[in-house]
Amino acid sequence: MRVTQSMLAGNSLSNLSKSYSNMGKYQDQLATGKKINRPSDDPVVAIKGMFYRTNLTEVEQYKRNLSEAYTWMENSEDGVAHASDVLHRVRELVVKGNNGSNSPEDLKAIGAEIAQLKEDLAGVANTQVAGNYIFNGTQTKTKPVTIDANGVVDTSAMTSTAYNIEVSKGVQLRVNANPANVFSPELFDTLQKLEAGLLDGKGSLEDGDELLGKLDKHIDTILSERSEMGARYNRLELIDSRLGNQEVIASRILSDNEDADIEKVITDLTIQESIHRASLAVGAKIIQPSLVDFLR
Incomplete structure:
Protein backbone atom coordinates (compact mmCIF):
# COMPACT_ATOMS: atom_id res chain seq x y z
CA MET A 1 0.00 0.00 0.00
CA ARG A 2 1.32 3.39 -0.97
CA VAL A 3 1.72 5.73 1.97
CA THR A 4 1.32 9.35 1.05
CA GLN A 5 2.24 12.53 2.82
CA SER A 6 -1.43 13.35 3.43
CA MET A 7 -1.95 9.97 5.12
CA LEU A 8 0.93 10.66 7.48
CA ALA A 9 -0.46 14.10 8.26
CA GLY A 10 -3.98 12.77 8.76
CA ASN A 11 -2.87 9.99 11.13
CA SER A 12 -0.71 12.40 13.06
CA LEU A 13 -3.55 14.86 13.52
CA SER A 14 -5.92 12.04 14.53
CA ASN A 15 -3.52 10.79 17.18
CA LEU A 16 -2.90 14.29 18.46
CA SER A 17 -6.65 14.81 18.75
CA LYS A 18 -6.97 11.63 20.85
CA SER A 19 -4.08 12.82 22.99
CA TYR A 20 -5.84 16.15 23.58
CA SER A 21 -9.02 14.25 24.48
CA ASN A 22 -7.17 12.16 27.08
CA MET A 23 -5.57 15.26 28.56
CA GLY A 24 -8.95 16.95 28.71
CA LYS A 25 -10.43 13.96 30.57
CA TYR A 26 -7.71 14.03 33.22
CA GLN A 27 -7.97 17.81 33.57
CA ASP A 28 -11.75 17.52 34.10
CA GLN A 29 -11.19 14.88 36.77
CA LEU A 30 -8.62 17.07 38.48
CA ALA A 31 -10.90 20.13 38.38
CA THR A 32 -14.07 18.38 39.60
CA GLY A 33 -12.58 15.64 41.76
CA LYS A 34 -14.93 13.12 40.09
CA LYS A 35 -14.17 10.06 38.00
CA ILE A 36 -16.89 10.96 35.51
CA ASN A 37 -18.55 14.21 34.49
CA ARG A 38 -21.20 12.79 32.19
CA PRO A 39 -22.93 9.37 32.06
CA SER A 40 -21.20 8.51 28.80
CA ASP A 41 -17.82 8.58 30.56
CA ASP A 42 -18.72 5.39 32.45
CA PRO A 43 -22.39 4.27 32.42
CA VAL A 44 -21.83 1.68 35.17
CA VAL A 45 -20.37 4.25 37.58
CA ALA A 46 -23.17 6.69 36.66
CA ILE A 47 -25.94 4.17 37.39
CA LYS A 48 -24.38 3.09 40.68
CA GLY A 49 -23.92 6.74 41.62
CA MET A 50 -27.63 7.44 41.12
CA SER A 255 -17.17 8.59 47.45
CA ASP A 256 -15.55 5.29 46.49
CA ASN A 257 -17.78 5.06 43.43
CA GLU A 258 -17.47 8.63 42.10
CA ASP A 259 -14.52 10.45 43.64
CA ALA A 260 -11.31 10.46 41.65
CA ASP A 261 -7.97 9.38 43.09
CA ILE A 262 -6.29 12.77 42.83
CA GLU A 263 -2.74 11.39 43.11
CA LYS A 264 -3.39 8.93 40.29
CA VAL A 265 -5.08 11.60 38.14
CA ILE A 266 -2.09 13.95 38.51
CA THR A 267 0.29 11.12 37.59
CA ASP A 268 -1.80 10.10 34.58
CA LEU A 269 -2.08 13.73 33.44
CA THR A 270 1.69 14.20 33.70
CA ILE A 271 2.30 11.02 31.71
CA GLN A 272 -0.23 12.06 29.07
CA GLU A 273 1.40 15.49 28.74
CA SER A 274 4.77 13.79 28.18
CA ILE A 275 3.22 11.51 25.58
CA HIS A 276 1.61 14.50 23.88
CA ARG A 277 4.89 16.41 23.68
CA ALA A 278 6.60 13.34 22.25
CA SER A 279 3.79 12.97 19.70
CA LEU A 280 4.22 16.58 18.61
CA ALA A 281 7.96 16.13 18.28
CA VAL A 282 7.69 12.88 16.30
CA GLY A 283 4.94 14.33 14.11
CA ALA A 284 7.16 17.24 13.19
CA LYS A 285 9.83 14.82 11.99
CA ILE A 286 7.47 12.46 10.16
CA ILE A 287 5.90 15.20 8.02
CA GLN A 288 8.73 15.70 5.50
CA PRO A 289 9.22 18.88 3.48
CA SER A 290 7.13 18.96 0.32
CA LEU A 291 8.12 19.96 -3.25
CA VAL A 292 6.75 23.46 -2.57
CA ASP A 293 9.41 23.93 0.13
CA PHE A 294 12.15 23.33 -2.53
CA LEU A 295 10.60 25.83 -4.95
CA ARG A 296 10.80 28.73 -2.52
Missing part, protein backbone atom coordinates in the same frame (compact mmCIF):
# COMPACT_ATOMS: atom_id res chain seq x y z
CA PHE A 51 -28.53 4.51 43.36
CA TYR A 52 -26.03 5.44 46.10
CA ARG A 53 -27.04 9.10 45.99
CA THR A 54 -30.70 8.13 46.39
CA ASN A 55 -29.82 6.12 49.49
CA LEU A 56 -27.85 9.02 50.94
CA THR A 57 -30.67 11.47 50.21
CA GLU A 58 -33.16 9.18 51.98
CA VAL A 59 -30.94 8.97 55.07
CA GLU A 60 -30.55 12.76 55.14
CA GLN A 61 -34.33 13.21 54.92
CA TYR A 62 -34.91 10.74 57.76
CA LYS A 63 -32.42 12.68 59.88
CA ARG A 64 -34.45 15.83 59.23
CA ASN A 65 -37.55 13.89 60.25
CA LEU A 66 -35.75 12.87 63.43
CA SER A 67 -35.21 16.52 64.29
CA GLU A 68 -38.96 17.12 64.10
CA ALA A 69 -39.63 13.94 66.09
CA TYR A 70 -37.27 15.10 68.86
CA THR A 71 -39.07 18.46 68.96
CA TRP A 72 -42.46 16.82 69.37
CA MET A 73 -41.39 14.22 71.92
CA GLU A 74 -39.32 16.55 74.08
CA ASN A 75 -42.07 19.16 74.24
CA SER A 76 -44.71 16.48 74.87
CA GLU A 77 -42.65 14.90 77.64
CA ASP A 78 -42.11 18.30 79.21
CA GLY A 79 -45.87 18.95 79.16
CA VAL A 80 -46.67 15.56 80.68
CA ALA A 81 -44.03 16.07 83.39
CA HIS A 82 -45.51 19.48 84.21
CA ALA A 83 -49.01 17.98 84.40
CA SER A 84 -47.70 15.34 86.77
CA ASP A 85 -46.17 18.01 89.03
CA VAL A 86 -49.42 19.98 89.01
CA LEU A 87 -51.49 16.96 90.02
CA HIS A 88 -49.09 16.12 92.83
CA ARG A 89 -49.55 19.66 94.10
CA VAL A 90 -53.33 19.28 93.82
CA ARG A 91 -53.11 16.07 95.81
CA GLU A 92 -51.18 17.84 98.57
CA LEU A 93 -53.87 20.50 98.70
CA VAL A 94 -56.68 17.92 98.77
CA VAL A 95 -55.03 16.04 101.62
CA LYS A 96 -54.61 19.31 103.46
CA GLY A 97 -58.23 20.32 102.84
CA ASN A 98 -59.57 16.89 103.81
CA ASN A 99 -58.14 16.70 107.34
CA GLY A 100 -61.13 18.48 108.96
CA SER A 101 -59.07 21.13 110.72
CA ASN A 102 -59.45 23.93 108.19
CA SER A 103 -61.62 26.98 108.48
CA PRO A 104 -63.95 27.94 105.62
CA GLU A 105 -61.46 30.64 104.65
CA ASP A 106 -58.66 28.09 104.49
CA LEU A 107 -60.74 25.82 102.27
CA LYS A 108 -61.60 28.70 99.97
CA ALA A 109 -57.92 29.55 99.64
CA ILE A 110 -57.15 25.93 98.77
CA GLY A 111 -60.03 25.87 96.29
CA ALA A 112 -58.78 29.07 94.67
CA GLU A 113 -55.33 27.54 94.21
CA ILE A 114 -56.81 24.38 92.70
CA ALA A 115 -58.78 26.58 90.29
CA GLN A 116 -55.52 28.20 89.19
CA LEU A 117 -53.84 24.82 88.82
CA LYS A 118 -56.79 23.62 86.72
CA GLU A 119 -56.36 26.58 84.38
CA ASP A 120 -52.64 25.91 84.25
CA LEU A 121 -53.34 22.32 83.14
CA ALA A 122 -55.65 23.63 80.44
CA GLY A 123 -52.87 25.93 79.27
CA VAL A 124 -50.43 23.01 79.08
CA ALA A 125 -53.00 21.01 77.10
CA ASN A 126 -53.04 23.89 74.58
CA THR A 127 -49.26 23.89 74.13
CA GLN A 128 -48.20 24.89 70.62
CA VAL A 129 -44.93 24.08 68.87
CA ALA A 130 -44.30 25.81 65.54
CA GLY A 131 -47.99 26.68 65.37
CA ASN A 132 -49.19 23.11 66.03
CA TYR A 133 -51.16 21.92 69.06
CA ILE A 134 -49.13 18.91 70.22
CA PHE A 135 -51.83 17.50 72.54
CA ASN A 136 -54.60 17.12 69.99
CA GLY A 137 -53.59 14.13 67.89
CA THR A 138 -53.54 14.83 64.17
CA GLN A 139 -55.85 17.86 64.59
CA THR A 140 -52.82 20.07 65.12
CA LYS A 141 -54.55 23.30 64.10
CA THR A 142 -57.49 22.88 66.49
CA LYS A 143 -57.35 24.08 70.10
CA PRO A 144 -58.07 20.99 72.25
CA VAL A 145 -59.20 22.66 75.49
CA THR A 146 -61.27 25.78 76.15
CA ILE A 147 -62.42 27.42 79.40
CA ASP A 148 -65.54 29.55 79.66
CA ALA A 149 -66.11 32.55 81.91
CA ASN A 150 -67.31 30.28 84.75
CA GLY A 151 -64.11 28.24 84.69
CA VAL A 152 -65.74 25.17 83.08
CA VAL A 153 -63.33 23.23 80.91
CA ASP A 154 -64.48 21.89 77.53
CA THR A 155 -62.43 19.07 75.99
CA SER A 156 -64.88 18.06 73.25
CA ALA A 157 -62.46 19.19 70.52
CA MET A 158 -59.69 16.94 71.81
CA THR A 159 -58.66 13.91 69.73
CA SER A 160 -56.37 11.05 70.69
CA THR A 161 -55.18 9.90 67.27
CA ALA A 162 -51.49 9.12 66.91
CA TYR A 163 -49.27 11.67 65.19
CA ASN A 164 -46.68 9.53 63.40
CA ILE A 165 -43.43 10.53 61.73
CA GLU A 166 -41.48 8.24 59.41
CA VAL A 167 -38.06 7.98 61.06
CA SER A 168 -36.66 5.17 58.92
CA LYS A 169 -37.65 3.28 55.80
CA GLY A 170 -41.05 1.75 56.57
CA VAL A 171 -40.84 2.74 60.27
CA GLN A 172 -43.51 5.08 61.64
CA LEU A 173 -43.03 6.29 65.23
CA ARG A 174 -45.67 8.02 67.34
CA VAL A 175 -44.22 11.28 68.61
CA ASN A 176 -47.15 12.75 70.56
CA ALA A 177 -48.59 11.86 73.94
CA ASN A 178 -52.07 10.44 74.23
CA PRO A 179 -54.04 13.43 75.53
CA ALA A 180 -56.81 11.15 76.78
CA ASN A 181 -54.33 9.80 79.35
CA VAL A 182 -53.07 13.23 80.43
CA PHE A 183 -55.85 15.78 80.00
CA SER A 184 -58.94 13.64 80.06
CA PRO A 185 -62.44 15.06 80.62
CA GLU A 186 -62.63 12.95 83.79
CA LEU A 187 -59.55 14.71 85.17
CA PHE A 188 -60.97 18.18 84.68
CA ASP A 189 -64.31 16.98 86.07
CA THR A 190 -62.52 15.79 89.23
CA LEU A 191 -60.71 19.11 89.56
CA GLN A 192 -63.98 20.96 89.03
CA LYS A 193 -65.65 18.99 91.81
CA LEU A 194 -62.70 19.60 94.14
CA GLU A 195 -62.81 23.31 93.40
CA ALA A 196 -66.55 23.53 93.94
CA GLY A 197 -66.42 21.48 97.15
CA LEU A 198 -63.74 23.70 98.63
CA LEU A 199 -65.33 26.99 97.62
CA ASP A 200 -68.88 26.27 98.87
CA GLY A 201 -68.06 27.67 102.32
CA LYS A 202 -69.33 24.66 104.29
CA GLY A 203 -66.07 24.27 106.12
CA SER A 204 -65.51 20.70 104.94
CA LEU A 205 -64.73 18.82 101.72
CA GLU A 206 -67.54 16.40 100.90
CA ASP A 207 -66.54 13.18 99.14
CA GLY A 208 -62.92 14.12 99.78
CA ASP A 209 -61.70 10.53 100.02
CA GLU A 210 -63.51 9.50 96.84
CA LEU A 211 -62.15 12.45 94.89
CA LEU A 212 -58.68 11.79 96.28
CA GLY A 213 -58.88 8.21 95.01
CA LYS A 214 -59.88 9.44 91.55
CA LEU A 215 -57.02 11.90 91.62
CA ASP A 216 -54.57 9.12 92.43
CA LYS A 217 -55.82 7.14 89.42
CA HIS A 218 -55.27 10.14 87.18
CA ILE A 219 -51.74 10.52 88.53
CA ASP A 220 -51.02 6.83 87.89
CA THR A 221 -52.34 7.16 84.33
CA ILE A 222 -50.11 10.15 83.66
CA LEU A 223 -47.07 8.35 85.07
CA SER A 224 -47.80 5.37 82.81
CA GLU A 225 -48.06 7.67 79.78
CA ARG A 226 -44.79 9.34 80.72
CA SER A 227 -43.10 5.96 81.03
CA GLU A 228 -44.43 4.90 77.62
CA MET A 229 -43.12 8.12 76.09
CA GLY A 230 -39.73 7.48 77.65
CA ALA A 231 -39.59 4.08 75.97
CA ARG A 232 -40.41 5.64 72.60
CA TYR A 233 -37.78 8.31 73.15
CA ASN A 234 -35.14 5.63 73.83
CA ARG A 235 -36.13 3.92 70.58
CA LEU A 236 -35.84 7.25 68.76
CA GLU A 237 -32.26 7.66 70.02
CA LEU A 238 -31.38 4.15 68.80
CA ILE A 239 -32.80 4.95 65.36
CA ASP A 240 -30.85 8.22 65.37
CA SER A 241 -27.61 6.35 66.09
CA ARG A 242 -28.30 3.81 63.33
CA LEU A 243 -29.10 6.53 60.80
CA GLY A 244 -25.85 8.26 61.67
CA ASN A 245 -23.96 5.06 60.86
CA GLN A 246 -25.92 4.61 57.64
CA GLU A 247 -25.09 8.17 56.58
CA VAL A 248 -21.37 7.57 57.08
CA ILE A 249 -21.48 4.29 55.16
CA ALA A 250 -23.55 5.74 52.31
CA SER A 251 -21.20 8.73 51.99
CA ARG A 252 -18.16 6.46 51.90
CA ILE A 253 -19.66 4.16 49.25
CA LEU A 254 -20.66 7.15 47.11
Whole structure:
Protein backbone atom coordinates (compact mmCIF):
# COMPACT_ATOMS: atom_id res chain seq x y z
CA MET A 1 0.00 0.00 0.00
CA ARG A 2 1.32 3.39 -0.97
CA VAL A 3 1.72 5.73 1.97
CA THR A 4 1.32 9.35 1.05
CA GLN A 5 2.24 12.53 2.82
CA SER A 6 -1.43 13.35 3.43
CA MET A 7 -1.95 9.97 5.12
CA LEU A 8 0.93 10.66 7.48
CA ALA A 9 -0.46 14.10 8.26
CA GLY A 10 -3.98 12.77 8.76
CA ASN A 11 -2.87 9.99 11.13
CA SER A 12 -0.71 12.40 13.06
CA LEU A 13 -3.55 14.86 13.52
CA SER A 14 -5.92 12.04 14.53
CA ASN A 15 -3.52 10.79 17.18
CA LEU A 16 -2.90 14.29 18.46
CA SER A 17 -6.65 14.81 18.75
CA LYS A 18 -6.97 11.63 20.85
CA SER A 19 -4.08 12.82 22.99
CA TYR A 20 -5.84 16.15 23.58
CA SER A 21 -9.02 14.25 24.48
CA ASN A 22 -7.17 12.16 27.08
CA MET A 23 -5.57 15.26 28.56
CA GLY A 24 -8.95 16.95 28.71
CA LYS A 25 -10.43 13.96 30.57
CA TYR A 26 -7.71 14.03 33.22
CA GLN A 27 -7.97 17.81 33.57
CA ASP A 28 -11.75 17.52 34.10
CA GLN A 29 -11.19 14.88 36.77
CA LEU A 30 -8.62 17.07 38.48
CA ALA A 31 -10.90 20.13 38.38
CA THR A 32 -14.07 18.38 39.60
CA GLY A 33 -12.58 15.64 41.76
CA LYS A 34 -14.93 13.12 40.09
CA LYS A 35 -14.17 10.06 38.00
CA ILE A 36 -16.89 10.96 35.51
CA ASN A 37 -18.55 14.21 34.49
CA ARG A 38 -21.20 12.79 32.19
CA PRO A 39 -22.93 9.37 32.06
CA SER A 40 -21.20 8.51 28.80
CA ASP A 41 -17.82 8.58 30.56
CA ASP A 42 -18.72 5.39 32.45
CA PRO A 43 -22.39 4.27 32.42
CA VAL A 44 -21.83 1.68 35.17
CA VAL A 45 -20.37 4.25 37.58
CA ALA A 46 -23.17 6.69 36.66
CA ILE A 47 -25.94 4.17 37.39
CA LYS A 48 -24.38 3.09 40.68
CA GLY A 49 -23.92 6.74 41.62
CA MET A 50 -27.63 7.44 41.12
CA PHE A 51 -28.53 4.51 43.36
CA TYR A 52 -26.03 5.44 46.10
CA ARG A 53 -27.04 9.10 45.99
CA THR A 54 -30.70 8.13 46.39
CA ASN A 55 -29.82 6.12 49.49
CA LEU A 56 -27.85 9.02 50.94
CA THR A 57 -30.67 11.47 50.21
CA GLU A 58 -33.16 9.18 51.98
CA VAL A 59 -30.94 8.97 55.07
CA GLU A 60 -30.55 12.76 55.14
CA GLN A 61 -34.33 13.21 54.92
CA TYR A 62 -34.91 10.74 57.76
CA LYS A 63 -32.42 12.68 59.88
CA ARG A 64 -34.45 15.83 59.23
CA ASN A 65 -37.55 13.89 60.25
CA LEU A 66 -35.75 12.87 63.43
CA SER A 67 -35.21 16.52 64.29
CA GLU A 68 -38.96 17.12 64.10
CA ALA A 69 -39.63 13.94 66.09
CA TYR A 70 -37.27 15.10 68.86
CA THR A 71 -39.07 18.46 68.96
CA TRP A 72 -42.46 16.82 69.37
CA MET A 73 -41.39 14.22 71.92
CA GLU A 74 -39.32 16.55 74.08
CA ASN A 75 -42.07 19.16 74.24
CA SER A 76 -44.71 16.48 74.87
CA GLU A 77 -42.65 14.90 77.64
CA ASP A 78 -42.11 18.30 79.21
CA GLY A 79 -45.87 18.95 79.16
CA VAL A 80 -46.67 15.56 80.68
CA ALA A 81 -44.03 16.07 83.39
CA HIS A 82 -45.51 19.48 84.21
CA ALA A 83 -49.01 17.98 84.40
CA SER A 84 -47.70 15.34 86.77
CA ASP A 85 -46.17 18.01 89.03
CA VAL A 86 -49.42 19.98 89.01
CA LEU A 87 -51.49 16.96 90.02
CA HIS A 88 -49.09 16.12 92.83
CA ARG A 89 -49.55 19.66 94.10
CA VAL A 90 -53.33 19.28 93.82
CA ARG A 91 -53.11 16.07 95.81
CA GLU A 92 -51.18 17.84 98.57
CA LEU A 93 -53.87 20.50 98.70
CA VAL A 94 -56.68 17.92 98.77
CA VAL A 95 -55.03 16.04 101.62
CA LYS A 96 -54.61 19.31 103.46
CA GLY A 97 -58.23 20.32 102.84
CA ASN A 98 -59.57 16.89 103.81
CA ASN A 99 -58.14 16.70 107.34
CA GLY A 100 -61.13 18.48 108.96
CA SER A 101 -59.07 21.13 110.72
CA ASN A 102 -59.45 23.93 108.19
CA SER A 103 -61.62 26.98 108.48
CA PRO A 104 -63.95 27.94 105.62
CA GLU A 105 -61.46 30.64 104.65
CA ASP A 106 -58.66 28.09 104.49
CA LEU A 107 -60.74 25.82 102.27
CA LYS A 108 -61.60 28.70 99.97
CA ALA A 109 -57.92 29.55 99.64
CA ILE A 110 -57.15 25.93 98.77
CA GLY A 111 -60.03 25.87 96.29
CA ALA A 112 -58.78 29.07 94.67
CA GLU A 113 -55.33 27.54 94.21
CA ILE A 114 -56.81 24.38 92.70
CA ALA A 115 -58.78 26.58 90.29
CA GLN A 116 -55.52 28.20 89.19
CA LEU A 117 -53.84 24.82 88.82
CA LYS A 118 -56.79 23.62 86.72
CA GLU A 119 -56.36 26.58 84.38
CA ASP A 120 -52.64 25.91 84.25
CA LEU A 121 -53.34 22.32 83.14
CA ALA A 122 -55.65 23.63 80.44
CA GLY A 123 -52.87 25.93 79.27
CA VAL A 124 -50.43 23.01 79.08
CA ALA A 125 -53.00 21.01 77.10
CA ASN A 126 -53.04 23.89 74.58
CA THR A 127 -49.26 23.89 74.13
CA GLN A 128 -48.20 24.89 70.62
CA VAL A 129 -44.93 24.08 68.87
CA ALA A 130 -44.30 25.81 65.54
CA GLY A 131 -47.99 26.68 65.37
CA ASN A 132 -49.19 23.11 66.03
CA TYR A 133 -51.16 21.92 69.06
CA ILE A 134 -49.13 18.91 70.22
CA PHE A 135 -51.83 17.50 72.54
CA ASN A 136 -54.60 17.12 69.99
CA GLY A 137 -53.59 14.13 67.89
CA THR A 138 -53.54 14.83 64.17
CA GLN A 139 -55.85 17.86 64.59
CA THR A 140 -52.82 20.07 65.12
CA LYS A 141 -54.55 23.30 64.10
CA THR A 142 -57.49 22.88 66.49
CA LYS A 143 -57.35 24.08 70.10
CA PRO A 144 -58.07 20.99 72.25
CA VAL A 145 -59.20 22.66 75.49
CA THR A 146 -61.27 25.78 76.15
CA ILE A 147 -62.42 27.42 79.40
CA ASP A 148 -65.54 29.55 79.66
CA ALA A 149 -66.11 32.55 81.91
CA ASN A 150 -67.31 30.28 84.75
CA GLY A 151 -64.11 28.24 84.69
CA VAL A 152 -65.74 25.17 83.08
CA VAL A 153 -63.33 23.23 80.91
CA ASP A 154 -64.48 21.89 77.53
CA THR A 155 -62.43 19.07 75.99
CA SER A 156 -64.88 18.06 73.25
CA ALA A 157 -62.46 19.19 70.52
CA MET A 158 -59.69 16.94 71.81
CA THR A 159 -58.66 13.91 69.73
CA SER A 160 -56.37 11.05 70.69
CA THR A 161 -55.18 9.90 67.27
CA ALA A 162 -51.49 9.12 66.91
CA TYR A 163 -49.27 11.67 65.19
CA ASN A 164 -46.68 9.53 63.40
CA ILE A 165 -43.43 10.53 61.73
CA GLU A 166 -41.48 8.24 59.41
CA VAL A 167 -38.06 7.98 61.06
CA SER A 168 -36.66 5.17 58.92
CA LYS A 169 -37.65 3.28 55.80
CA GLY A 170 -41.05 1.75 56.57
CA VAL A 171 -40.84 2.74 60.27
CA GLN A 172 -43.51 5.08 61.64
CA LEU A 173 -43.03 6.29 65.23
CA ARG A 174 -45.67 8.02 67.34
CA VAL A 175 -44.22 11.28 68.61
CA ASN A 176 -47.15 12.75 70.56
CA ALA A 177 -48.59 11.86 73.94
CA ASN A 178 -52.07 10.44 74.23
CA PRO A 179 -54.04 13.43 75.53
CA ALA A 180 -56.81 11.15 76.78
CA ASN A 181 -54.33 9.80 79.35
CA VAL A 182 -53.07 13.23 80.43
CA PHE A 183 -55.85 15.78 80.00
CA SER A 184 -58.94 13.64 80.06
CA PRO A 185 -62.44 15.06 80.62
CA GLU A 186 -62.63 12.95 83.79
CA LEU A 187 -59.55 14.71 85.17
CA PHE A 188 -60.97 18.18 84.68
CA ASP A 189 -64.31 16.98 86.07
CA THR A 190 -62.52 15.79 89.23
CA LEU A 191 -60.71 19.11 89.56
CA GLN A 192 -63.98 20.96 89.03
CA LYS A 193 -65.65 18.99 91.81
CA LEU A 194 -62.70 19.60 94.14
CA GLU A 195 -62.81 23.31 93.40
CA ALA A 196 -66.55 23.53 93.94
CA GLY A 197 -66.42 21.48 97.15
CA LEU A 198 -63.74 23.70 98.63
CA LEU A 199 -65.33 26.99 97.62
CA ASP A 200 -68.88 26.27 98.87
CA GLY A 201 -68.06 27.67 102.32
CA LYS A 202 -69.33 24.66 104.29
CA GLY A 203 -66.07 24.27 106.12
CA SER A 204 -65.51 20.70 104.94
CA LEU A 205 -64.73 18.82 101.72
CA GLU A 206 -67.54 16.40 100.90
CA ASP A 207 -66.54 13.18 99.14
CA GLY A 208 -62.92 14.12 99.78
CA ASP A 209 -61.70 10.53 100.02
CA GLU A 210 -63.51 9.50 96.84
CA LEU A 211 -62.15 12.45 94.89
CA LEU A 212 -58.68 11.79 96.28
CA GLY A 213 -58.88 8.21 95.01
CA LYS A 214 -59.88 9.44 91.55
CA LEU A 215 -57.02 11.90 91.62
CA ASP A 216 -54.57 9.12 92.43
CA LYS A 217 -55.82 7.14 89.42
CA HIS A 218 -55.27 10.14 87.18
CA ILE A 219 -51.74 10.52 88.53
CA ASP A 220 -51.02 6.83 87.89
CA THR A 221 -52.34 7.16 84.33
CA ILE A 222 -50.11 10.15 83.66
CA LEU A 223 -47.07 8.35 85.07
CA SER A 224 -47.80 5.37 82.81
CA GLU A 225 -48.06 7.67 79.78
CA ARG A 226 -44.79 9.34 80.72
CA SER A 227 -43.10 5.96 81.03
CA GLU A 228 -44.43 4.90 77.62
CA MET A 229 -43.12 8.12 76.09
CA GLY A 230 -39.73 7.48 77.65
CA ALA A 231 -39.59 4.08 75.97
CA ARG A 232 -40.41 5.64 72.60
CA TYR A 233 -37.78 8.31 73.15
CA ASN A 234 -35.14 5.63 73.83
CA ARG A 235 -36.13 3.92 70.58
CA LEU A 236 -35.84 7.25 68.76
CA GLU A 237 -32.26 7.66 70.02
CA LEU A 238 -31.38 4.15 68.80
CA ILE A 239 -32.80 4.95 65.36
CA ASP A 240 -30.85 8.22 65.37
CA SER A 241 -27.61 6.35 66.09
CA ARG A 242 -28.30 3.81 63.33
CA LEU A 243 -29.10 6.53 60.80
CA GLY A 244 -25.85 8.26 61.67
CA ASN A 245 -23.96 5.06 60.86
CA GLN A 246 -25.92 4.61 57.64
CA GLU A 247 -25.09 8.17 56.58
CA VAL A 248 -21.37 7.57 57.08
CA ILE A 249 -21.48 4.29 55.16
CA ALA A 250 -23.55 5.74 52.31
CA SER A 251 -21.20 8.73 51.99
CA ARG A 252 -18.16 6.46 51.90
CA ILE A 253 -19.66 4.16 49.25
CA LEU A 254 -20.66 7.15 47.11
CA SER A 255 -17.17 8.59 47.45
CA ASP A 256 -15.55 5.29 46.49
CA ASN A 257 -17.78 5.06 43.43
CA GLU A 258 -17.47 8.63 42.10
CA ASP A 259 -14.52 10.45 43.64
CA ALA A 260 -11.31 10.46 41.65
CA ASP A 261 -7.97 9.38 43.09
CA ILE A 262 -6.29 12.77 42.83
CA GLU A 263 -2.74 11.39 43.11
CA LYS A 264 -3.39 8.93 40.29
CA VAL A 265 -5.08 11.60 38.14
CA ILE A 266 -2.09 13.95 38.51
CA THR A 267 0.29 11.12 37.59
CA ASP A 268 -1.80 10.10 34.58
CA LEU A 269 -2.08 13.73 33.44
CA THR A 270 1.69 14.20 33.70
CA ILE A 271 2.30 11.02 31.71
CA GLN A 272 -0.23 12.06 29.07
CA GLU A 273 1.40 15.49 28.74
CA SER A 274 4.77 13.79 28.18
CA ILE A 275 3.22 11.51 25.58
CA HIS A 276 1.61 14.50 23.88
CA ARG A 277 4.89 16.41 23.68
CA ALA A 278 6.60 13.34 22.25
CA SER A 279 3.79 12.97 19.70
CA LEU A 280 4.22 16.58 18.61
CA ALA A 281 7.96 16.13 18.28
CA VAL A 282 7.69 12.88 16.30
CA GLY A 283 4.94 14.33 14.11
CA ALA A 284 7.16 17.24 13.19
CA LYS A 285 9.83 14.82 11.99
CA ILE A 286 7.47 12.46 10.16
CA ILE A 287 5.90 15.20 8.02
CA GLN A 288 8.73 15.70 5.50
CA PRO A 289 9.22 18.88 3.48
CA SER A 290 7.13 18.96 0.32
CA LEU A 291 8.12 19.96 -3.25
CA VAL A 292 6.75 23.46 -2.57
CA ASP A 293 9.41 23.93 0.13
CA PHE A 294 12.15 23.33 -2.53
CA LEU A 295 10.60 25.83 -4.95
CA ARG A 296 10.80 28.73 -2.52
